Amino acid sequence: MIQSPNGVVIPRTVTLQLDQGGFVLESGKTLPEVTVRYEMYGEINQAGDNVILLLHAFSGDAHAAGLHHDADRYPGWWDDMIGSGNAFDTDRFCVICSNVLGGCQGTTGPGSTNPQTGQPWGMTFPVITIGDMVDVQYRLLRQIGVNTLYAVAGGSMGGMQALEWAVRFPDMVQRAVVLASTARLNAQGIAFNAVGRNAIVSDPAWNGGNYYDGPHPTRGLAIARMVGHITYLSSESMRLKFGRRLQNADGAKLDLEDQFAVESYLEYQGEKFVDRFDANSYIYLTKAMDYFDLASSWGGLDAAMARTRSRFLVLSYTSDWLFPTDQSKEVVYALARAGKDVSFNEVVSPYGHDSFLLEATLQRELIRAFLSGGTV
Amino acid sequence: MNAVFEQILHVVEPGSTVLDLGCDDCALLEQLARERNTLGRGVDIDDRSIQACIRKGISVFHGDLDEGLKDYPSRSYDYVILSRTLQQVRDPKNLLLEMLRVGRQAIVNYPNFAFWLNRLQLGIGGRMPENRELPYSWYDTPNIHFFTHRDFQRLCREEGITVSQQVYLSRGRVIPGFLPNLFATEVCCTLSLDV
Numbered sequence: 250m251i252q253s254p255n256g257v258v259i260p261r262t263v264t265l266q267l268d269q270g271g272f273v274l275e276s277g278k279t280l281p282e283v284t285v286r287y288e289m290y291g292e293i294n295q296a297g298d299n300v301i302l303l304l305h306a307f308s309g310d311a312h313a314a315g316l317h318h319d320a321d322r323y324p325g326w327w328d329d330m331i332g333s334g335n336a337f338d339t340d341r342f343c344v345i346c347s348n349v350l351g352g353c354q355g356t357t358g359p360g361s362t363n364p365q366t367g368q369p370w371g372m373t374f375p376v377i378t379i380g381d382m383v384d385v386q387y388r389l390l391r392q393i394g395v396n397t398l399y400a401v402a403g404g405s406m407g408g409m410q411a412l413e414w415a416v417r418f419p420d421m422v423q424r425a426v427v428l429a430s431t432a433r434l435n436a437q438g439i440a441f442n443a444v445g446r447n448a449i450v451s452d453p454a455w456n457g458g459n460y461y462d463g464p465h466p467t468r469g470l471a472i473a474r475m476v477g478h479i480t481y482l483s484s485e486s487m488r489l490k491f492g493r494r495l496q497n498a499d500g501a502k503l504d505l506e507d508q509f510a511v512e513s514y515l516e517y518q519g520e521k522f523v524d525r526f527d528a529n530s531y532i533y534l535t536k537a538m539d540y541f542d543l544a545s546s547w548g549g550l551d552a553a554m555a556r557t558r559s560r561f562l563v564l565s566y567t568s569d570w571l572f573p574t575d576q577s578k579e580v581v582y583a584l585a586r587a588g589k590d591v592s593f594n595e596v597v598s599p600y601g602h603d604s605f606l607l608e609a610t611l612q613r614e615l616i617r618a619f620l621s622g623g624t625v
Numbered sequence: 626m627n628a629v630f631e632q633i634l635h636v637v638e639p640g641s642t643v644l645d646l647g648c649d650d651c652a653l654l655e656q657l658a659r660e661r662n663t664l665g666r667g668v669d670i671d672d673r674s675i676q677a678c679i680r681k682g683i684s685v686f687h688g689d690l691d692e693g694l695k696d697y698p699s700r701s702y703d704y705v706i707l708s709r710t711l712q713q714v715r716d717p718k719n720l721l722l723e724m725l726r727v728g729r730q731a732i733v734n735y736p737n738f739a740f741w742l743n744r745l746q747l748g749i750g751g752r753m754p755e756n757r758e759l760p761y762s763w764y765d766t767p768n769i770h771f772f773t774h775r776d777f778q779r780l781c782r783e784e785g786i787t788v789s790q791q792v793y794l795s796r797g798r799v800i801p802g803f804l805p806n807l808f809a810t811e812v813c814c815t816l817s818l819d820v
Contacts, residue, residue: 520704534699560680581686582696586664594675594687 253313253324255290255339256334260357262286265388270387278375281364286355287311287347290331291339293395300395301337303327304384304403304410305348307534308477308526310354311344330610337614343397350385351377351412351534353527360461360527370529372458377533379406381543383413387421400620401559402426404605405572406534409541412580416547419558426616427563428605431576432583433542434548438571441480442535445473448576449528450557458529468527471519478518483568483601503552554583561591562619564612566604592619628799629734630656632792632813636732637661639733641703642729644668646690646720647710650677666702691715694723702728709811711735712768718780725786725818734813739773739806740795745802758796758810774806781816790815 271279281494288311303313305326305459308328308365314331316324320415331337337344348356360372378426398604401411406471408430434442452469454460482490491511547553562585564587575596596611598604605612637643639661645654649669651674651790656661667678667685678685691714696707705728711717712735724731736758743754749786761768763782772780781788794801800808 342811519634554717558685583688584699585696586701588664590684592671592675592679592684594685596672611672615679618676622680 250322251321253315253328254335254537255324256276257318257327257526258288258290258312258315258325260286260311260317261286262376263389264393265385266392272388274375275378275380276376280357280375282501283350283357283385283388284361284383285347285350285353285357285385287345287389288313288315288325290314290337290344291326291342293343296395297395299342300390300397301338301342301402302390302398302414304386304407304414305346305403306405306407307538309407309523310352311346311348311356312354313344318473326576326606330613336613336620337379337402337618338620345390345395347386347389349382349534351382351537352528353530354525356385358527358532359458359529369459369461371461371519374528374529374533376536376540379409379413380417380546382415382537383410385502386410386414387418392419396421398422400426402428402616403430405430405602406538407426412543413541415559415561416543416553417555419556419577422557422559424620425557425559425561426619427438427561427577427580428612429566429569429572429577429602430563430580431572432539432553432580433576435573435576438480439539441476441571442539444476446535447534448472448476449531452528456529458532460528466528467521467523470526470531471606473528473531474519474522474526475515480571481601481603483570483599485568485599486601487605489599490514498608503545510573527605531601532550540588550579550583551586554580554589555587557584557587557589559589560619561589562615563593564605564615565593565595566598566600566602566608567595569602569604571602628794628797629811629813630733632799632818633657633706633708633732634764636658636790636815637663637704639663639677642701643704643706644702645708646724647708648685649674649682651681651685653706653708654678654683655681690720693719695728697727699726701731703739704728704730704732706732709733709736710774715752717767717770718784719734721780721786721816722784725816729817730789731816732791732813733816734811735772735777735810736768736774736811737774738771739775740810741807744807774809774812777812785819787819788816 271281272283310323313327314325347353351358359370363370401414403411408427411425411427415422449469452466454464455466494510496508496513543553544550565574581593598608600607643663643665645667654665668688691776705724791814793805795813
């Protein structure tokens, strides 16, 4: 049985208190109601100034640490970074992580019921942006009495949200930790997202997004996930992990039944994913990532960064070809030009984009140092 | 090293901005921030140095000086400091000019390979100098450019660089400027571009 220093945690769900018109999105469309699921580790202090908001990546969720029940097979996705005495020290900080808008783990998304029709939203769900996700998090925090953030932190799509937080709510964010991320996705990233979406919509079961009362487009979603997984790894990590090994030790029979270890790994990842992820969320969240562009939203990257009032820690990883180092540097030098307090490190790691979830040791030291560092 | 720090502390105006290339554990930037109220940023290639700086609350970049300073806008710092590193970079002349583009002034300290002991070891002993100031054997030294104080002065003249302040050191102590090319183990100087 798996153990977690964070024990069993109970997710919380709140419905946002909205004005008459509902929740207005960046597109101008509105959502009549928004529900948010989140988790909390550690306690808010008297002054209310010890809250750290963690921002999960594309396929992550609010379950960042601990277990949901004693028999859980896996702890939360950042369990090895959160806890008493850890980088995100729960003795000192109150760590909050919420499911993003558009997702499928308890916060309003395309799989939620549209209160006006009583049916799942499906493709009638409005397009959402990274900015909308952040806006939902902001309202959640205000509603539960959090007015200032000691830090925001996230990797990949979570890093996009961290940057958006620092630009959109500069007075609220004191520190921002941005891992393996970017101020705008490059063409290659958009291309891979497009392949994933195409795999989903090509599955007959997708049915224009209306599949909630029938078979789900599991094949399409699994293929999307397989493509995604290739982009999260590196050539080096695939070579080390699988090489040219065959799944059966008997050797190649040169028939089409042969399977390489890497194939069966991707199959497994695809199958595992469809049990917990909604195909329509895949479409909406990848679109939100594709549209994210701090430069175009705020009149140039320099202007965006000039708005911020946080201290920044930006990390990139040598083998990450999905969010490569030069994209982090683009953010870092824009912050430096604006005279902001920013530290940057390119971490040597073979694990590709996934490095930010795997390079716990060095990352723990850097984040701990950053969160404890005073201003000279 | 302390004599160099003291010299730099002496030169840097209070409240100015400082970029320290090859900042190591940011000890200099920390002292500058404390005593001169500067706003500093360090650059280093070593992960451990970066951690140390972050822990001290000083902002630091992971960077390779051989890639130059192309991402830094012109005149964005009051001082750009390069301590004991010029002889280790691939293109020292270019880095020097880049420092003077990015900073209004540059503070550089470099080892003087014409120090008398080095001359003795090479000229009489017939072997590459190896001593307390140059503690490396020829096959594993980080120093890839060997130049003297006079060589450096000549480069400054050729490139239109003004040397406004010059301090000579021998084994970490400030010495008078008598035959410095013979007696100084290292030189610390403040540079700016001729106008």
